[in-house]
Amino acid sequence: MEDHAKSAHHEVGSKPYMMLAVNLGLSLLVMYVAMFAMIWSWGEFIQNVNFFYMALVMWAPMGAIMLATMGGMYRNRSLNAALYLAFAAIFVLSLLGIRQQSLVGDDQFLRSMIPHHSGAILMCEEATLADPEIRQLCGEIIQAQRDEIAEMKRIMDRL
Template sequence: MRKYAGFGLMILVSTLVMLGLMYLNVYRAADVHFSQTRLFMALIMGAAMAVVMLAFMRTMYDNRRANVGILVGSVAVFGLALWLVRSQDTVGDVAWMKAMIPHHSIAILTSERAEITDPRVRKLADEIIASQRREIAEMEALIRDIRRNGSQGTAVLAPHPAGDRPG
């Protein structure tokens, strides 16, 4: 059973490493905030990795009962994390903004550093940089205000339809 403890530790450490790696492409370190969505995605990747690794190393891990337990547990973690990432049921105002800040920061990094040659695309990229910086500053201010003064709303507000594209 010791090798199974090692397997579990390897999956746990790898999942935490993947969570950290998801922040490497932010524009600046100050834009790194804990994100439930990124945690859910790391859990999805860790669960999938456990299944793949177990399948490739089945001769090394030969306890059928333990293997079935790992597979069932991995499928359960995968399913729960997928539901959480798709539903966003645990993500409230502050958690949403803390997830969006790194996302916006990535848009700044890619828009600023891409090798853009078309002036129309450069104009769009510059507009994205300006809007993302403005929105990051607004979200940081809102986070501070909500933490200090509380939320101004109590009911979940439905999103405005934004002309979503089909598919």
């Protein structure tokens, strides 16, 4: 039994970059799905490029930090340098993608705005608000966002 445990550990230890790739792949998936934590309802769980850009903006620095803090596992200096460059490039390109709305046309605009509007509904519905003016504002926001979500879904169906 002990030999099996040592053997399994040795297999994983001999392929640290493969395990890093698996870890980063799973982390990117989790970060992308976590972007939807702010939606009000599953009806607004709509895939979009902006949430992917945001996941990459978080993921790339995490990859660099993992590589830096676990240096004992990743000893190939040239591969590490290439990975750091790749993480930096992905971060910059994803940030530019968000800021310049790259790949965002009519469809992706609507796909991005629906979850965004849904988040506004969630905040207004769940926040503990005492100020009457803010509560009234939230009531107006909720109605406006619901109307706009319905309109955007109609337009998406038409496109």
